[in-house]
Amino acid sequence: xxxxxxxxxxxxxxxxxxxxxxxxxxxxxxxxxxxxxxxxxxxxxxxxxxxxxxxxxxxxxxxxxxxxxxxxxxxxxxxx
Numbered sequence: 001x002x003x004x005x006x007x008x009x010x011x012x013x014x015x016x017x018x019x020x021x022x023x024x025x026x027x028x029x030x031x032x033x034x035x036x037x038x039x040x041x042x043x044x045x046x047x048x049x050x051x052x053x054x055x056x057x058x059x060x061x062x063x064x065x066x067x068x069x070x071x072x073x074x075x076x077x078x079x080x
Contacts, residue, residue: 015076019053023067034068047075 022037024030038050049072056067 013075015073017071017073020070020072021056021061021067022070023056023061023063023065025065027066030066030068034070038070038072049073 020037022030022033024033034052038052051071053069053071056069058064058066061067
């Protein structure tokens with residue numbers, strides 16, 4: 001298998017993060033919760049980032065509903 005490596009931008013920083021499993025009774029509510037929770041985390045946490053790691057099927061969640069794993073990262077370096 002041949003894999004092309006794309007020359008693009010990337011950043012890295014020391015930080016603390018948390019992963020949260022969010023579930024909802026239907027896909028519309030799930031997407032609304034996941035997108036809204038990760039849209040502007042820096043307004044709440046200062047220098048932070050948030051994003052959706054992946055979507056989960058009903059078989060992958062504790063309550064048997066569709067879900068998402070979301071992450072929040074906070075810069076942990078001394079100059080933050």
